[in-house]
Each structure stands twice: as C-alpha cells, then as structure tokens.
Amino acid sequence: MPAEAPLANAAVAALAELTPEPGVAKPDPILRVDSVVRQFGGLRAVDVSHLEVQRGAITALIGPNGAGKSTFFNVISGFDTSDDGSWTYNDEAITNRAPNKLARQGLVRTFQLTKSLSRLSVLDNMLLGAGGQTGESIFPSIFKFTWAKQESQNTKRAMELLGRFNLAQKSADFAGSLSGGQRKLLEMARALMLNPQLVMLDEPMAGVNPALKQSLLDHIRDIREEGTTVMFVEHDMDMVRDVSDWVVVMAQGAIISEGTPGSVMQDQRVIDAYLGAHHDSALTESGQGLTTEEDPA
Amino acid sequence: MDFGFILSQSLTQAIGVTAIIYCIAAIGLNIQFGYGGLLNFGQVAFVAVGAYAVGVTVVEVGSSLWLGVAFAVIIAIGLALLLGIPTLRLRADYLAIVTIAASEILRFLAKSADFLGGSQGVTGSIGTEFYDLNPLPEWDRFELGPLSFSRVDMWLVMTGWTFIAIMTLLTWLLMRSPWGRMVKGIREDEDAVRSLGKNTYLRKLQVLMLGGVFAAFAGVFSAVSKGSVQPDGFVPDFTFFLYVMLILGGTARVAGPLLGAAIFWFLLVFVEQVLKEGVANDVITFISVTQIGPIRFILVGIGLMLLMIFRPQGILGDRKELMLDAR
Ligand SMILES: Nc1ncnc2c1ncn2[C@@H]1O[C@H](COP(=O)(O)OP(=O)(O)O)[C@@H](O)[C@H]1O
Numbered sequence: 001m002p003a004e005a006p007l008a009n010a011a012v013a014a015l016a017e018l019t020p021e022p023g024v025a026k027p028d029p030i031l032r033v034d035s036v037v038r039q040f041g042g043l044r045a046v047d048v049s050h051l052e053v054q055r056g057a058i059t060a061l062i063g064p065n066g067a068g069k070s071t072f073f074n075v076i077s078g079f080d081t082s083d084d085g086s087w088t089y090n091d092e093a094i095t096n097r098a099p100n101k102l103a104r105q106g107l108v109r110t111f112q113l114t115k116s117l118s119r120l121s122v123l124d125n126m127l128l129g130a131g132g133q134t135g136e137s138i139f140p141s142i143f144k145f146t147w148a149k150q151e152s153q154n155t156k157r158a159m160e161l162l163g164r165f166n167l168a169q170k171s172a173d174f175a176g177s178l179s180g181g182q183r184k185l186l187e188m189a190r191a192l193m194l195n196p197q198l199v200m201l202d203e204p205m206a207g208v209n210p211a212l213k214q215s216l217l218d219h220i221r222d223i224r225e226e227g228t229t230v231m232f233v234e235h236d237m238d239m240v241r242d243v244s245d246w247v248v249v250m251a252q253g254a255i256i257s258e259g260t261p262g263s264v265m266q267d268q269r270v271i272d273a274y275l276g277a278h279h280d281s282a283l284t285e286s287g288q289g290l291t292t293e294e295d296p297a
Numbered sequence: 298m299d300f301g302f303i304l305s306q307s308l309t310q311a312i313g314v315t316a317i318i319y320c321i322a323a324i325g326l327n328i329q330f331g332y333g334g335l336l337n338f339g340q341v342a343f344v345a346v347g348a349y350a351v352g353v354t355v356v357e358v359g360s361s362l363w364l365g366v367a368f369a370v371i372i373a374i375g376l377a378l379l380l381g382i383p384t385l386r387l388r389a390d391y392l393a394i395v396t397i398a399a400s401e402i403l404r405f406l407a408k409s410a411d412f413l414g415g416s417q418g419v420t421g422s423i424g425t426e427f428y429d430l431n432p433l434p435e436w437d438r439f440e441l442g443p444l445s446f447s448r449v450d451m452w453l454v455m456t457g458w459t460f461i462a463i464m465t466l467l468t469w470l471l472m473r474s475p476w477g478r479m480v481k482g483i484r485e486d487e488d489a490v491r492s493l494g495k496n497t498y499l500r501k502l503q504v505l506m507l508g509g510v511f512a513a514f515a516g517v518f519s520a521v522s523k524g525s526v527q528p529d530g531f532v533p534d535f536t537f538f539l540y541v542m543l544i545l546g547g548t549a550r551v552a553g554p555l556l557g558a559a560i561f562w563f564l565l566v567f568v569e570q571v572l573k574e575g576v577a578n579d580v581i582t583f584i585s586v587t588q589i590g591p592i593r594f595i596l597v598g599i600g601l602m603l604l605m606i607f608r609p610q611g612i613l614g615d616r617k618e619l620m621l622d623a624r
C-alpha cells in the first residue's frame with residue numbers, strides 16, 4: 001500500500017531524531033505507560049516508570065529471559081492485573097481493562113505459547129477473529145439467514161489473509177495439526193482479522209524455521225505499511241535490527257534502555273544486562289555490540 | 298435361555314422412559330462439557346430442580362403442570378446463574394467443585410424440607426394433564442416389532458423422542474453457528490477467545506443455563522413418567538452416568554448423547570437379563586441372584602474400559618481429533 005507508506009515513514013523518521021534514553025517522549029504515542037508495577041510475591045516482575053510507543057512504527061521489546069516482557073504484555077493487554085500504575089491507549093485511560101474490550105478497541109495481542117484452537121479448523125480460528133458478528137448472539141445464531149451474509153464476507157477476508165500467510169490450503173484442517181511455525185503464522189493472521197490498531201506479538205518468531213522467519217518479517221513490515229502499530233518481543237538480534245524502528249530493552253522488570261536499533265546495541269547497560277543473564281552469549285569478539293544468537297529456551 | 302425375550306427387554310429399555318430421561322439430561326451436558334468444556338459435575342441438580350418444580354406445583358400447590366414446567370425453566374436458569382456467576386470467571390475446576398457440592402446440598406435440603414416432601418419426596422398424579430393429551434387408541438399393548446409398550450408408555454416414548462429430536466436439532470443449529478464456534482473456542486482456549494475480543498464469560502453463562510434447562514426438562518419428564526419425585530433418585534451417580542453415556546456415544550457430537558444413552562441402557566439390561574436367565578437355568582452357578590445387580594455394573598464397567606482402550610473417542614468421535622493435543 002504505497003499510499004500509506006509515507007505515514008509510516010514519517011513516524012519512523014521522527015524516531016530517529018529522539019534522544020535514546022528510557023522513557024523518552026514520542027511525537028505521537030498510541031500507548032503511554034506510567035509507573036506500572038506487577039509483583040509476584042517478592043519479585044517485581046514488571047516495574048516500568050514511563051514508556052511511550054510511537055504510532056505507526058515497529059517497536060521491538062527485548063531483554064533476557066525472565067526480564068518481564070511477557071508479564072508486561074499481559075498487564076497492558078488486560079490478561080494480568082497490575083499492582084500499581086496506569087496506561088492509556090489512544091489517550092484513553094485503559095488501566096486494567098478487560099482483554100476482550102481492548103481487543104474490540106483494536107489493541108490485540110498474541111501469546112508466547114501459541115494459543116491456536118486445536119480442534120477448530122484453521123478457517124474457524126480465523127473467523128473467530130472477526131468482530132461484530134450477529135451470529136455470535138445466542139438467539140440469532142439459530143437462524144442462519146441472520147448471519148449467513150456476514151459469514152461469507154468474513155470467510156472471504158479470512159481466506160485472503162490465510163493466502164497471504166501461506167495457509168490457504170490448510171484452511172479446512174484442524175489448527176492442532178499445524179506445525180509450531182504455522183501456528184505462529186495462524187495466530188498472527190487471526191489477530192489481523194480484528195483490524196487492530198496496535199498488535200503486540202510475544203515472540204512471534206520463536207520456533208519458526210529461518211525461511212519462514214524471513215516471510216514473517218515481511219508480514220510485520222506489511223502490517224506497519226497498512227498503518228498498524230506493531231510491538232513485538234524477539235530474542236534474535238538480527239531480526240530486531242532488520243525490522244524494528246525502535247527498540248526497548250527490559251531487564252529485571254525495568255526499562256533500561258530505548259533507542260533506534262543501532263544505538264541500543266551499543267548501549268553499555270544493555271550489554272551488561274545480557275552478560276548478567278547469559279554468560280555464554282551476548283558480546284561479539286570486537287565488543288562492539290550484541291551477538292545475533294539468543295538461546296530460544 | 299430365551300434370547301428373543303432378553304433382546305426385546307433390552308431394546309425396550311434402550312428407547313424406554315429411563316433412557317429418555319438420561320438422554321435429555323445428557324444432551325444438556327453435551328452442550329456444557331462436550332462443546333463448551335464446562336466441567337459440570339452437578340447436572341443432576343438441574344434434573345432435581347425440574348422434577349421438584351412440577352412435583353410441588355402440581356401435588357403440593359395443586360396448580361397446573363404447565364405452570365410447573367415454567368417454574369422448572371426459571372429455577373434452572375436461576376441455579377445456573379447462582380453456580381456460574383461466582384465460578385465462571387475462575388479456573389475451570391471451580392465450577393466442578395461447586396456444582397457437585399451444590400447437587401448434594403440440594404438433595405439434602407430436599408430431604409429435610411417439609412414442603413418438598415422430606416425424604417419421602419412428592420407422590421401424586423403429576424402428569425395427569427399430560428396423559429389427558431394422549432391421542433392414542435385405547436389398546437392394551439402397542440407392539441412395534443420386538444418392542445411392546447403400554448398405552449401410557451407409548452405416549453411417553455413418542456413425546457420423549459420427539460422432544461429429543463427437537464433438542465438435538467437445536468443443538469445442531471447452535472453449534473454450526475458463530476455462537477457455537479465461540480463456545481467450542483472457549484473449550485479449546487478461553488484466553489485465546491478473549492484475546493479476539495469476545496466476552497467468554499457471558500457465553501459460558503449461556504451454555505450453563507441452556508444445558509441446565511435441558512436437564513430440568515429431563516427432571517420434568519422423570520416426575521411425569523414416575524408420578525413421583527424421590528430425593529434419593531438424584532445422587533451424584535446420575536451425573537456420572539451422564540458422563541459415561543456422553544463418552545460412550547462421543548462427546549461434542551450432536552447424536553452422541555442419543556446413542557450413548559440408548560447403548561448404556563441396552564447393555565445394562567442385557568447383561569442383567571443374561572445373568573438372571575443364566576442363574577435361573579443353572580448355566581451360571583457361581584453367583585446368586587442377589588449378586589446380579591452389582592455384577593452387571595462390573596461387567597458394564599469392564600466393557601467401558603475396553604471401549605476407552607480401543608475407541609477412546611467414543612462411538613461417533615473422531616480419533617484424529619482426540620489425538621491432536623497429545624503430541
Ligand atoms: N504467574 C506468575 N507467577 C509467579 N511468577 C511469575 C509469573 N509469571 C511470570 N513470573 C516471573 O516473572 C518474571 C518475568 O517473567 P516473564 O514476563 O515471563 O519474562 P520474559 O517474558 O521477559 O521472559 C520471571 O521471573 C517469572 O518467573
């Protein structure tokens with residue numbers, strides 16, 4: 001969609017001008033997070049003082065295992081409850097709002113452990129993502145004529161998306177019969193059925209083979225070109241460098257660094273955080289930045 | 298041994314009044330457990346509610362059976378809300394604990410409440426208004442091939458299976474719809490469905506209510522056919538028999554409860570009759586007549602174990618589907 005490309009480019013260009021420091025204000029934030037805390041017993045899994053996510057850009061959230069990335073996603077998307085703090089989406093306060101309400105408002109997330117609905121067909125998985133379905137109310141559902149037209153429109157859209165993600169020929173199969181990588185693709189395609197404004201992808205590329213990874217990256221770029229804001233968790237630094245406009249680094253629940261991919265990977269705090277968590281990875285021989293491999297465990 | 302007699306007895310039971318009662322309640326459980334994944338271990342409570350609603354309305358209050366049916370529906374919905382509202386937001390096992398506890402609490406309450414007849418229950422001509430509608434000719438017996446029913450039983454069996462057909466059709470209509478898709482999605486992974494913007498809590502409540510109302514109809518049918526309501530007919534075993542029938546027929550299959558209930562009662566009666574005849578004719582010498590009751594359950598239990606080993610998906614189930622999450 002070339003017509004919308006300049007919009008994304010503008011958002012991206014604006015980011016390059018910013019000072020790379022934790023909590024830096026963005027020109028047009030879609031998400032604004034303030035002093036969010038999530039504690040598990042004595043463990044402060046998330047302790048984010050301030051974060052803004054730029055609209056129209058691809059933001060990567062990185063950090064060692066156990067840094068609190070998934071918990072942060074869970075809290076923001078309503079699947080977990082924060083102990084403290086507040087956050088806004090499109091300037092509307094959405095603190096601890098139910099996840100289904102947020103999804104209907106266009107804030108959609110995927111899960112680190114894929115949640116494909118195994119004993120539903122791939123197509124049914126997709127159709128479940130479509131919003132505003134008359135047939136999802138119990139009484140109209142009995143009478144097919146009340147929802148048949150909507151269903152066929154949704155099916156058309158679902159098949160288009162499945163085609164884009166190379167899953168069209170699998171549409172009639174049980175989702176449980178897909179490979180791990182295909183499930184990741186399905187979950188992403190399904191999220192797009194909601195026409196999201198902000199998608200939060202938790203490790204969308206974990207367990208996906210390298211060839212498929214490349215096409216996933218293309219999909220993520222496509223999503224941005226369509227005007228959707230993307231935030232994603234990823235361990236593979238090559239991928240992060242390749243696709244993201246902005247990188248946020250978490251360690252021990254807090255955001256320790258923010259910036260463009262280039263600047264973040266030179267940040268001493270980031271290098272230390274990774275060294276602290278993983279003695280066997282993290283630095284290149286030259287000491288210039290982070291290595292590309294992170295164990296997927 | 299008279300196998301013709303044994304077969305005809307077993308077949309009569311397989312489509313008879315008892316099988317119908319269980320079948321109706323199992324259709325409700327199929328919606329809850331088979332499609333929605335809700336662990337309702339207290340389905341018998343809804344059956345009891347239906348039976349007591351008509352029993353008390355007709356016998357104790359002296360009012361109309363049809364008013365009793367309306368009460369049965371309303372109270373079943375109320376019970377579903379009472380059990381569902383606090384538990385359906387929690388992990389799945391909470392519903393299981395609360396429903397089984399509630400079914401026992403209700404049974405003991407019924408046994409000690411005077412207006413519910415105490416431990417004697419309620420006895421009277423509960424079904425008169427229903428039997429008055431019987432259009433069948435005044436014959437003694439109605440012979441259908443090997444089957445033989447009295448005029449009253451014939452009327453019960455006809456209406457019962459018609460009702461089952463309607464409820465099965467309703468289940469099919471619901472489950473092919475986007476509503477049914479969402480319900481099945483909730484069974485698979487509720488959080489995934491919530492992440493797609495759906496109010497899963499509301500649907501789970503609807504599922505619990507719908508299945509509960511079906512069970513209440515089973516209770517109505519039981520009270521009408523027996524002319525009495527006995528509190529000790531509503532023990533937890535009732536619910537577990539329903540699960541057995543469901544698994545036997547195939548869960549989340551529209552016709553699963555029908556086949557399950559029919560086969561379950563066929564087997565139970567068949568085994569019993571074979572043992573009885575065997576003992577009476579000295580073919581089976583190592584057991585006595587009084588042991589037949591427990592032994593038939595042991596044999597049926599072994600049969601079910603074999604079924605689980607060789608056909609874990611039930612008769613109508615799809616093995617591929619069952620094995621999906623095993624990897
Ligand atoms: N439900 C939970 N109960 C207790 N501790 C948890 C729970 N979820 C996450 N944690 C802990 O919180 C920390 C952050 O976990 P997580 O957000 O999954 O990290 P990441 O996604 O960055 O790898 C970890 O130490 C983890 O053990």
Ligand SMILES: [Mg+2]
Binds near residue numbers: 069070071112
């Ligand atoms: Mg994680």
